[in-house]
Amino acid sequence: xxxxxxxxxxxxxxxxxxxxxxxxxxxxxxxxxxxxxxxxxxxxxxxxxxxxxxxxxxxxxxxxxxxxxxxxxxxxxxxxxxxxxxxxxxxxxxxxxxxxxxxxxxxxxxxxxxxxxxxxxxxxxxxxxxxxxxxxxxxxxxxxxxxxxxxxxxxxxxxxxxxxxxxxxxxxxxxxxxxxxxxxxxxxxxxxxxxxxxxxxxxxxxxxxxxxxxxxxxxxxxxxxxxxxxxxxxxxxxxxxxxxxxxxxxxxxxxxxxxxxxxxxxxxxxxxxxxxxxxxxxxxxxxxxxxxxxxxxxxxxxxxxxxxxxxxxxxxxxxxxxxxxxxxxxxxxxxxxxxxxxxxxxxxxxxxxxxxxxxxxxxxxxxxxxxxxxxxxxxxxxxxxxxxxxxxxxxxxxxxxxxxxxxxxxxxxxxxxxxxxxxxxxxxxxxxxxxxxxxxxxxxxxxxxxxxxxxxxxxxxxxxxxxxxxxxxxxxxxxxxxxxxxxxxxxxxxx
Amino acid sequence: xxxxxxxxxxxxxxxxxxxxxxxxxxxxxxxxxxxxxxxxxxxxxxxxxxxxxxxxxxxxxxxxxxxxxxxxxxxxxxxxxxxxxxxxxxxxxxxxxxxxxxxxxxxxxxxxxxxxxxxxxxxxxxxxxxxxxxxxxxxxxxxxxxxxxxxxxxxxxxxxxxxxxxxxxxxxxxxxxxxxxxxxxxxxxxxxxxxxxxxxxxxxxxxxxxxxxxxxxxxxxxxxxxxxxxxxxxxxxxxxxxxxxxxxxxxxxxxxxxxxxxxxxxxxxxxxxxxxxxxxxxxxxxxxxxxxxxxxxxxxxxxxxxxxxxxxxxxxxxxxxxxxxxxxxxxxxxxxxxxxxxxxxxxxxxxxxxxxxxxxxxxxxxxxxxxxxxxxxxxxxxxxxxxxxxxxxxxxxxxxxxxxxxxxxxxxxxxxxxxxxxxxxxxxxxxxxxxxxxxxxxxx
Numbered sequence: 011x012x013x014x015x016x017x018x019x020x021x022x023x024x025x026x027x028x029x030x031x032x033x034x035x036x037x038x039x040x041x042x043x044x045x046x047x048x049x050x051x052x053x054x055x056x057x058x059x060x061x062x063x064x065x066x067x068x069x070x071x072x073x074x075x076x077x078x079x080x081x082x083x084x085x086x087x088x089x090x091x092x093x094x095x096x097x098x099x100x101x102x103x104x105x106x107x108x109x110x111x112x113x114x115x116x117x118x119x120x121x122x123x124x125x126x127x128x129x130x131x132x133x134x135x136x137x138x139x140x141x142x143x144x145x146x147x148x149x150x151x152x153x154x155x156x157x158x159x160x161x162x163x164x165x166x167x168x169x170x171x172x173x174x175x176x177x178x179x180x181x182x183x184x185x186x187x188x189x190x191x192x193x194x195x196x197x198x199x200x201x202x203x204x205x206x207x208x209x210x211x212x213x214x215x216x217x218x219x220x221x222x223x224x225x226x227x228x229x230x231x232x233x234x235x236x237x238x239x240x241x242x243x244x245x246x247x248x249x250x251x252x253x254x255x256x257x258x259x260x261x262x263x264x265x266x267x268x269x270x271x272x273x274x275x276x277x278x279x280x281x282x283x284x285x286x287x288x289x290x291x292x293x294x295x296x297x298x299x300x301x302x303x304x305x306x307x308x309x310x311x312x313x314x315x316x317x318x319x320x321x322x323x324x325x326x327x328x329x330x331x332x333x334x335x336x337x338x339x340x341x342x343x344x345x346x347x348x349x350x351x352x353x354x355x356x357x358x359x360x361x362x363x364x365x366x367x368x369x370x371x372x373x374x375x376x377x378x379x380x381x382x383x384x385x386x387x388x389x390x391x392x393x394x395x396x397x398x399x400x401x402x403x404x405x406x407x408x409x410x411x412x413x414x415x416x417x418x419x420x421x422x423x424x425x426x427x428x429x430x431x432x433x434x435x436x437x438x439x440x441x442x443x444x445x446x447x448x449x450x451x452x453x454x455x456x457x458x459x460x461x462x463x464x465x466x467x468x469x470x471x472x473x474x475x476x477x478x479x480x481x482x483x484x485x486x487x488x489x490x491x492x493x494x495x496x497x498x499x500x501x502x503x504x505x
Numbered sequence: 506x507x508x509x510x511x512x513x514x515x516x517x518x519x520x521x522x523x524x525x526x527x528x529x530x531x532x533x534x535x536x537x538x539x540x541x542x543x544x545x546x547x548x549x550x551x552x553x554x555x556x557x558x559x560x561x562x563x564x565x566x567x568x569x570x571x572x573x574x575x576x577x578x579x580x581x582x583x584x585x586x587x588x589x590x591x592x593x594x595x596x597x598x599x600x601x602x603x604x605x606x607x608x609x610x611x612x613x614x615x616x617x618x619x620x621x622x623x624x625x626x627x628x629x630x631x632x633x634x635x636x637x638x639x640x641x642x643x644x645x646x647x648x649x650x651x652x653x654x655x656x657x658x659x660x661x662x663x664x665x666x667x668x669x670x671x672x673x674x675x676x677x678x679x680x681x682x683x684x685x686x687x688x689x690x691x692x693x694x695x696x697x698x699x700x701x702x703x704x705x706x707x708x709x710x711x712x713x714x715x716x717x718x719x720x721x722x723x724x725x726x727x728x729x730x731x732x733x734x735x736x737x738x739x740x741x742x743x744x745x746x747x748x749x750x751x752x753x754x755x756x757x758x759x760x761x762x763x764x765x766x767x768x769x770x771x772x773x774x775x776x777x778x779x780x781x782x783x784x785x786x787x788x789x790x791x792x793x794x795x796x797x798x799x800x801x802x803x804x805x806x807x808x809x810x811x812x813x814x815x816x817x818x819x820x821x822x823x824x825x826x827x828x829x830x831x832x833x834x835x836x837x838x839x840x841x842x843x844x845x846x847x848x849x850x851x852x853x854x855x856x857x858x859x860x861x862x863x864x865x866x867x868x869x870x871x872x873x874x875x876x877x878x879x880x881x882x883x884x885x886x887x888x889x890x891x892x893x894x895x896x897x898x899x900x901x902x903x904x905x906x907x908x909x910x911x912x913x914x915x916x917x918x919x920x921x922x923x924x925x926x927x928x929x930x931x932x933x934x935x936x937x938x939x940x941x942x943x944x945x946x947x948x949x
Contacts, residue, residue: 106639504733
């Protein structure tokens with residue numbers, strides 16, 4: 011069986027890599043030995059079409075030589091391979107020097123010798139697979155029992171992972187971490203009168219144990235989800251070419267935060283590192299401290315320490331401690347998401363710890379951490395519960411869950427759909443709509459927020475499929491948030 | 506043991522198949538399927554006219570799927586150690602024993618007949634060095650610097666090996682190489698992008714592409730605002746490839762038969778055989794296309810051979826998985842990839858010269874469904890959007906959001922240019938009579 015990242019073999023190989031990096035004359039270097047176990051179950055209708063339990067292990071070596079980067083990675087865990095990979099990383103750094111205009115310098119970080127483990131109650135890998143499979147097939151069976159009324163497809167999944175990693179650097183850090191992740195969801199499709207519409211439910215992806223797979227909650231949601239799928243497929247289409255008030259539930263809003271606040275404040279994008287692929291950002295450094303990003307009662311906080319957050323950890327993949335900080339304070343852009351390289355470029359004395367690599371074979375890069383919308387303060391002038399927002403809205407649309415989403419490469423122009431939509435009229439929810447999209451410019455949208463939910467309505471929604479970088483890497487993060495109301499937003503295609 | 510695509514082909518593939526034989530012989534299940542993959546990948550990334558990231562990755566994986574009756578489960582490892590492989594095998598068996606009966610189970614494939622050809626493998630690409638990549642990037646960045654332009658992009662190579670086998674005697678193995686160059690040029694409020702994809706580094710004209718992109722970025726400066734609306738459009742081959750792949754993903758026969766697709770028709774029968782698109786649209790699966798030359802088999806063992814998808818605007822084939830094909834009495838097709846669309850001998854410039862007025866889209870970005878059932882999508886233009894008037898590029902325009910029905914786009918095509926490889930598809934530039942833009946952005 012593969013060695014664990016905490017085995018003597020791993021720490022010996024890590025020490026060897028660090029020694030070889032130093033001997034090669036590199037000013038900096040690090041190595042990450044990782045062992046991932048991913049268990050996935052997925053059911054489609056009455057068929058369990060995925061039951062997999064996959065293990066992947068290996069190591070990646072990153073060196074900085076003469077101010078230029080080199081990285082190499084391999085799955086072969088031998089001393090000879092460590093030697094080959096360090097030499098290849100060094101050779102690659104020398105090649106990078108061929109185009110060098112500016113030397114890379116890293117913001118300093120202390121050396122840590124420590125470990126972190128996600129606190130969990132139940133290890134997902136100790137729960138019998140049969141129990142997991144039975145849950146998915148029971149969910150699907152229950153969904154398909156609405157077949158005569160139009161529910162024709164049912165899908166459900168359970169995803170679990172354990173990520174063990176050992177980080178060692180030439181600066182003296184030796185950090186071991188074990189992260190657990192759990193994520194259940196289901197969805198159905200109603201097919202009626204030539205149309206097909208989806209409706210789903212999930213318990214958001216979190217760093218948590220099997221206790222997150224609350225079977226009674228999942229089963230209890232089926233009736234509502236199936237009924238809403240049927241109502242949705244029979245509902246009128248959403249309006250086109252109008253402006254309306256939106257009331258957005260956390261299950262929907264997290265993605266708007268992700269796309270329009272998370273990505274624009276990644277400092278590597280701001281500096282153009284992603285110009286060829288994911289894009290750059292409108293939130294350039296000349297706007298730091300003066301860009302009116304949002305209404306004054308809107309605050310966005312990054313936090314890699316929050317319990318359960320999908321990017322919560324002890325240290326990032328450069329050995330920088332997990333921390334929390336405000337990115338937008340009282341509506342103003344006040345900070346970015348950095349790694350050590352971009353933090354130094356910004357003139358900061360330390361990174362705020364957003365480096366993440368999705369595999370032992372991937373190089374760490376700036377990724378959105380947990381980034382949430384702060385709840386409205388109790389008794390605040392713009393604090394309102396979801397019910398109060400609805401009761402106070404004459405004409406609007408309530409949106410739950412995610413659907414269509416698209417945003418331009420500098421993160422201004424966006425268009426979102428959702429999973430479910432309800433018309434709000436004279437303070438009441440009066441019925442479902444389908445095929446609703448809304449469109450706005452980022453800062454215009456966030457400046458039109460006129461009500462924010464209280465702390466009691468905060469939910470840790472998030473995603474496990476955020477793509478960025480070349481080669482593409484998939485990151486995972488939480489966007490804890492509360493409901494908001496946004497005024498005067500464009501709905502559908504223009505008239 | 507080392508199994509790497511860069512080693513001698515026959516030895517390597519034989520070793521991979523030997524390993525598969527060994528796993529199969531140790532299986533205690535009613536049936537077993539084994540898939541082995543290895544790859545050497547390298548990518549240099551640059552921004553601000555210098556390399557900012559430079560990576561090399563060695564990969565290996567072995568996945569075992571065990572079957573007991575209609576129960577099945579998979580387990581994988583990336584450790585070549587026999588103990589680790591044995592653990593994966595026994596884990597897949599243990600999971601399969603307790604897996605539920607699968608009502609959609611199909612028997613393992615018997616040995617298959619594949620086209621007698623091998624995927625393209627270029628030794629020089631497989632062995633291309635970090636210094637070789639850096640030198641090509643240096644030359645492109647010098648061109649950018651001389652033009653006062655900021656260059657970003659990637660230059661990458663990959664060599665990969667895939668071998669599969671099962672307990673019913675199916676065996677297949679093949680290896681291939683790819684080389685890709687992406688280049689973005691930015692200057693003031695102008696931006697442009699281009700990419701080249703090939704199976705050999707020698708086929709990439711990196712400096713020529715960089716020069717073309719730099720020139721287009723300079724011409725993209727000072728964009729004007731065009732009022733959103735429905736206009737004739739010319740999509741570059743890259744933009745067309747980005748949109749047409751969404752079409753390719755939505756040709757699943759089961760979705761059509763179950764009423765969930767734009768190909769569904771009332772009464773559960775699909776729209777197969779209807780003239781839905783312009784007669785210019787000729788689309789097929791073609792793994793043997795000279796620009797692609799991928800393996801003649803799919804990862805599950807089905808043969809991947811040429812298959813017409815749209816002929817003269819009529820959809821002739823949908824994609825059938827093995828279960829649905831058996832249920833419907835059809836032949837399983839496997840996925841409809843790689844996609845190849847016929848074009849013409851004309852250049853994109855020829856298409857522009859024949860266009861009275863319209864919008865030229867160089868790149869389509871962040872394309873997502875609006876309605877999966879109707880196959881309408883939204884997305885943005887980026888990196889060079891231009892207004893065409895009287896057969897010429899009149900001026901650059903600000904980027905636009907589009908909300909567009911893809912079946913309508915294919916219906917409205919009235920011109921095609923020379924096909925190019927983009928990613929794993931071959932597409933021409935296309936001109937369509939109508940394309941719906943809904944909003945403008947200041948983003949460059």
